[in-house]
Amino acid sequence: MKVEEKIRYIAEHNGLEKALDKLAEECAEYAAARIKHNLGEDNGEYLEELADVFIMRAEVQLLMPEEMKCQISEEINRKLDRQIERIQDEISERNKI
Numbered sequence: 001m002k003v004e005e006k007i008r009y010i011a012e013h014n015g016l017e018k019a020l021d022k023l024a025e026e027c028a029e030y031a032a033a034r035i036k037h038n039l040g041e042d043n044g045e046y047l048e049e050l051a052d053v054f055i056m057r058a059e060v061q062l063l064m065p066e067e068m069k070c071q072i073s074e075e076i077n078r079k080l081d082r083q084i085e086r087i088q089d090e091i092s093e094r095n096k097i
Contacts, residue, residue, distance in 0.1 A: 011059035
């Protein structure tokens with residue numbers, strides 16, 4: 001089985017609600033592992049946890065209804081625009097000096 005097929009198989013078995021809960025859990029585990037890494041107390045565990053986050057993100061994306069995908073897409077675009085504006089403001093401030 002290819003990776004995409006494995007993700008689809010697991011996602012369809014578990015369903016959206018379970019995938020959303022598992023994504024939250026994996027995000028928390030990644031955050032904890034990354035903090036350990038930054039403190040020098042890590043053996044690369046954060047990469048394993050990040051892989052789990054990527055898997056769960058893929059499962060959630062496969063299972064989301066179209067309306068949810070549209071809402072998230074709009075929110076992503078809004079957040080990207082806001083971040084680009086912040087970067088441009090930062091560059092403008094730097095150029096004033």
